[in-house]
Amino acid sequence: MKLNEELWLVVVIAAVWAVLAAVYALVPSLGMPGYVRVWGGGAVLFLMLAGVLVAVGRKAPRG
Amino acid sequence: MDSISTSVAPVGSRSRLTARVAALPGTDKALLTLLFGAALLALVLGLFGGFVTALARAGALTFFPDDAYRLLTLHGVSVFFYWLYLIQAALLLVLAAAENGRGLALRPLAWLGAALMLAGFGVSEWISATGTPLLYDGSPELAADDPRSVGVFALGYLLLSAGLTASALSGIATVLQPRLRGEASEFTSIGFALFAWAGFLVVSAIAATNAFLPGLLWALGTGPFPADHGTEWHILFHNLHYLPLMATVLVWYVLSEHLTGVTSIHGARLSKIVFAAYLVFVPPTSLYHMFLEPNLSESVRVVGSLLSLFVSVPTLAAFAIIASSLEASARARGATGFFGWMRGLPWRNPAMANMGWAVVNMMLGITFAFVLIQEKLAPMLSDTFFVPGYFHFFAVGVLTQTFLAALMVILPALGGGSLWRPELLRRMPAIVTIGLLIFGAAGITAGVMGVPRRAFDVSYGGMAPAAWPVLMALVGVGATVFAIALSVSVYGVVRTLLSLRPSLQQAPVVDWRTGSRGVGAAPAWTGPLSVAALVAAMYVFTIVAFQLIQSLPIIAIGGGHGH
Amino acid sequence: MSERHVTTRRGFIAALGFSAVSLYGAWAAYGAAPLPFGGRKDASPKADAHGSHDGHGTAEIPAETGGHGAAAGMAPEEFRFEHDFFVQKYAQKDGSVNPHADADAHGGDAHGGHGHADAGHGHGAEMASVEPVDVYLMAQKFAYSPDVLRLKAGVPYRFRMMADDITHGASIQLGAASRIIRLRPNVVTEQTITFTKPGEHLVYCTVYCGQAHDAMHGRIVVG
Numbered sequence: 115m116k117l118n119e120e121l122w123l124v125v126v127i128a129a130v131w132a133v134l135a136a137v138y139a140l141v142p143s144l145g146m147p148g149y150v151r152v153w154g155g156g157a158v159l160f161l162m163l164a165g166v167l168v169a170v171g172r173k174a175p176r177g
Numbered sequence: 178m179d180s181i182s183t184s185v186a187p188v189g190s191r192s193r194l195t196a197r198v199a200a201l202p203g204t205d206k207a208l209l210t211l212l213f214g215a216a217l218l219a220l221v222l223g224l225f226g227g228f229v230t231a232l233a234r235a236g237a238l239t240f241f242p243d244d245a246y247r248l249l250t251l252h253g254v255s256v257f258f259y260w261l262y263l264i265q266a267a268l269l270l271v272l273a274a275a276e277n278g279r280g281l282a283l284r285p286l287a288w289l290g291a292a293l294m295l296a297g298f299g300v301s302e303w304i305s306a307t308g309t310p311l312l313y314d315g316s317p318e319l320a321a322d323d324p325r326s327v328g329v330f331a332l333g334y335l336l337l338s339a340g341l342t343a344s345a346l347s348g349i350a351t352v353l354q355p356r357l358r359g360e361a362s363e364f365t366s367i368g369f370a371l372f373a374w375a376g377f378l379v380v381s382a383i384a385a386t387n388a389f390l391p392g393l394l395w396a397l398g399t400g401p402f403p404a405d406h407g408t409e410w411h412i413l414f415h416n417l418h419y420l421p422l423m424a425t426v427l428v429w430y431v432l433s434e435h436l437t438g439v440t441s442i443h444g445a446r447l448s449k450i451v452f453a454a455y456l457v458f459v460p461p462t463s464l465y466h467m468f469l470e471p472n473l474s475e476s477v478r479v480v481g482s483l484l485s486l487f488v489s490v491p492t493l494a495a496f497a498i499i500a501s502s503l504e505a506s507a508r509a510r511g512a513t514g515f516f517g518w519m520r521g522l523p524w525r526n527p528a529m530a531n532m533g534w535a536v537v538n539m540m541l542g543i544t545f546a547f548v549l550i551q552e553k554l555a556p557m558l559s560d561t562f563f564v565p566g567y568f569h570f571f572a573v574g575v576l577t578q579t580f581l582a583a584l585m586v587i588l589p590a591l592g593g594g595s596l597w598r599p600e601l602l603r604r605m606p607a608i609v610t611i612g613l614l615i616f617g618a619a620g621i622t623a624g625v626m627g628v629p630r631r632a633f634d635v636s637y638g639g640m641a642p643a644a645w646p647v648l649m650a651l652v653g654v655g656a657t658v659f660a661i662a663l664s665v666s667v668y669g670v671v672r673t674l675l676s677l678r679p680s681l682q683q684a685p686v687v688d689w690r691t692g693s694r695g696v697g698a699a700p701a702w703t704g705p706l707s708v709a710a711l712v713a714a715m716y717v718f719t720i721v722a723f724q725l726i727q728s729l730p731i732i733a734i735g736g737g738h739g740h
Numbered sequence: 741m742s743e744r745h746v747t748t749r750r751g752f753i754a755a756l757g758f759s760a761v762s763l764y765g766a767w768a769a770y771g772a773a774p775l776p777f778g779g780r781k782d783a784s785p786k787a788d789a790h791g792s793h794d795g796h797g798t799a800e801i802p803a804e805t806g807g808h809g810a811a812a813g814m815a816p817e818e819f820r821f822e823h824d825f826f827v828q829k830y831a832q833k834d835g836s837v838n839p840h841a842d843a844d845a846h847g848g849d850a851h852g853g854h855g856h857a858d859a860g861h862g863h864g865a866e867m868a869s870v871e872p873v874d875v876y877l878m879a880q881k882f883a884y885s886p887d888v889l890r891l892k893a894g895v896p897y898r899f900r901m902m903a904d905d906i907t908h909g910a911s912i913q914l915g916a917a918s919r920i921i922r923l924r925p926n927v928v929t930e931q932t933i934t935f936t937k938p939g940e941h942l943v944y945c946t947v948y949c950g951q952a953h954d955a956m957h958g959r960i961v962v963g
Contacts, residue, residue, distance in 0.1 A: 119450075120364055127376075145472060149463075152383055156383065159383075163349070171356075171362075
């Protein structure tokens with residue numbers, strides 16, 4: 115599979131959001147669990163969108 | 178500049194965008210017309226609520242407190258939620274459908290989305306007008322003895338969120354269609370922006386659900402009282418800021434191509450990176466909304482402030498791409514003079530005028546936004562009229578004018594009618610900006626002096642400084658000026674929406690696609706100089722604010738408020 | 741690409757996006773942002789001009805106290821008890837509250853006159869050379885308690901503040917500008933405040949709290 119720029123941009127977005135969610139989850143003194151839900155949910159969504167891009171790239175007719 | 182060889186598009190010719198919109202299937206056109214109409218209705222309601230609020234704050238009108246705060250609630254709910262989200266959903270769908278070239282995918286889902294959003298609109302407006310006034314953030318603690326108001330208010334936003342999600346999924350499926358058909362192996366820069374923006378809309382819906390579902394559950398007696406609403410609201414609020422800004426920049430891309438034929442001279446990859454940057458930079462920069470929270474640690478405040486310095490990166494980069502692409506294309510066609518190339522833009526087209534003045538408003542808004550994001554200055558400015566004073570440059574000057582510009586281009590193609598009185602409409606953005614300058618200058622000054630943002634009578638038994646009512650009267654004058662001019666623009670757009678008679682007289686556009694000289698060979702200083710002026714203004718106002726806060730007859734320590 | 745002018749090159753355009761980050765320079769100059777390699781710039785000249793209160797500049801927020809605006813360790817119930825005691829003890833005939841009332845009556849100063857409030861709270865030693873005087877301010881629909889405070893210029897006060905019912909704000913109007921403290925229900929917020937000049941300051945709510953929000957105000961009279 116060719117890792118084109120669109121795919122890696124979406125993966126980077128998911129990664130940044132996942133790191134942010136992890137920070138809020140793992141540092142209890144921040145005391146904002148809502149950030150974990152929203153940015154964590156966003157990370158999962160953009161990972162799914164990355165999966166969609168991969169699937170579309172495979173399914174699309176060649177030529 | 179007189180030497181620029183500006184091709185004016187032939188009468189009756191259509192751009193790629195308008196041709197594709199005109200060719201959409203009838204059912205898609207009906208859905209889009211419905212959404213654009215609902216968005217405009219929300220704008221009218223919000224504009225009315227805001228205008229009356231401004232007059233009341235200026236002392237020109239008097240209301241019972243509950244009525245006054247209901248009007249403020251109506252204003253915020255209508256503009257910040259329903260105008261901005263409905264127009265975003267509609268623009269996402271129409272641009273995605275145009276990108277696809279064959280209409281919407283997952284059409285039933287798009288219709289379901291529209292139905293849910295309109296149901297939310299009705300519910301929210303009704304409870305805003307009749308329930309306990311909760312302002313647009315719907316804080317449950319304001320109605321702890323009125324669960325019905327809390328629950329119904331939350332239900333409105335939850336319906337909107339569900340509708341947004343459905344619309345966004347239809348939008349995502351639509352922009353993927355050309356690839357599924359094998360007609361494209363990758364997105365255009367606009368296609369990628371639509372894909373990312375749709376994803377961000379879904380995340381905004383998640384944030385809204387996170388903030389408002391607990392209120393609904395509590396009202397239904399199935400959950401605890403949502404004591405953390407303030408924090409959860411901030412997450413949504415941050416999304417609420419930057420999502421429409423991303424949409425605005427996307428619309429600037431689309432309109433630049435429509436009005437001049439120019440696409441980015443820097444390639445699609447850089448544009449895609451910039452659009453992705455919105456999603457990368459927005460989440461980590463959200464802490465500045467919470468600088469007054471007593472539980473936020475000093476170290477988090479400092480980190481939050483530093484991160485917020487990055488919040489304008491995608492917007493300024495996108496501005497630089499568009500400005501340099503336009504200038505370089507104009508110079509390739511022989512434009513001369515430092516800023517003279519700008520005279521070649523089709524300013525007689527109301528869409529161009531709205532977009533151009535939106536850029537001016539963006540520079541003003543960013544300048545003052547960067548004063549507010551400094552945690553040491555927040556104790557002087559947050560919760561004061563400084564906030565509405567500066568954000569109306571964004572909400573009205575940038576977002577609303579940009580989206581109206583898009584409607585001025587899209588609606589004639591969608592409905593087959595013609596733009597209502599372009600000669601009149603093109604003059605409105607300058608008047609809106611004059612009104613905003615009066616409103617902003619007086620409002621920002623009032624805020625710095627301590628005028629609270631959500632209070633109608635700020636006399637405090639005669640103890641308030643004498644300058645406060647004078648400044649708020651000026652706020653009312655500014656609001657009156659921009660509300661009248663904006664109303665003319667909105668009226669023109671509504672007339673255009675309802676217009677069925679095509680006109681041979683098209684709003685003018687130019688064609689700068691091919692230049693005789695190499696594009697980019699000549700210097701393009703407009704972007705860099707504008708950004709330099711912006712940074713200089715940020716420095717000036719930040720330094721003024723620091724000097725002011727240090728001159729106050731008080732020394733305070735703790736709560737992260739160092740002085 | 742090589743024939744392009746620098747202003748139309750991609751790298752230049754991308755760098756322009758980061759221009760606003762340069763505002764860090766202004767922040768650092770005012771001690772409002774950490775400097776590279778640790779620490780912050782010393783307090784700005786204006787902060788120094790306030791003179792005698794070491795550590796009161798923006799640059800020198802003590803890490804221990806700056807960690808939380810909320811007063812770590814003070815429970816809402818304890819706050820309510822101390823607030824009631826404070827109001828009762830220092831109430832004046834005109835309805836105002838003056839924490840120096842005892843000392844004024846006995847010709848001394850107020851410090852130590854209310855040591856009960858300090859028990860168990862180790863704040864303040866690093867804040868100033870003078871031990872701050874404790875002051876309690878409760879916000880509730882639609883008033884402050886006490887609604888009139890009589891204080892002295894040049895004396896540091898440890899303001900302990902809390903909202904009793906829902907979220908409120910307390911903005912102290914200081915002439916050219918104001919200073920805002922947000923008060924969450926049952927969260928004790930603490931700030932050490934020194935008024936540098938005599939004057940009368942309006943205190944008002946900045947967070948919409950209901951029908952009579954506009955009427956919610958008090959006064960601080962600095963003599």
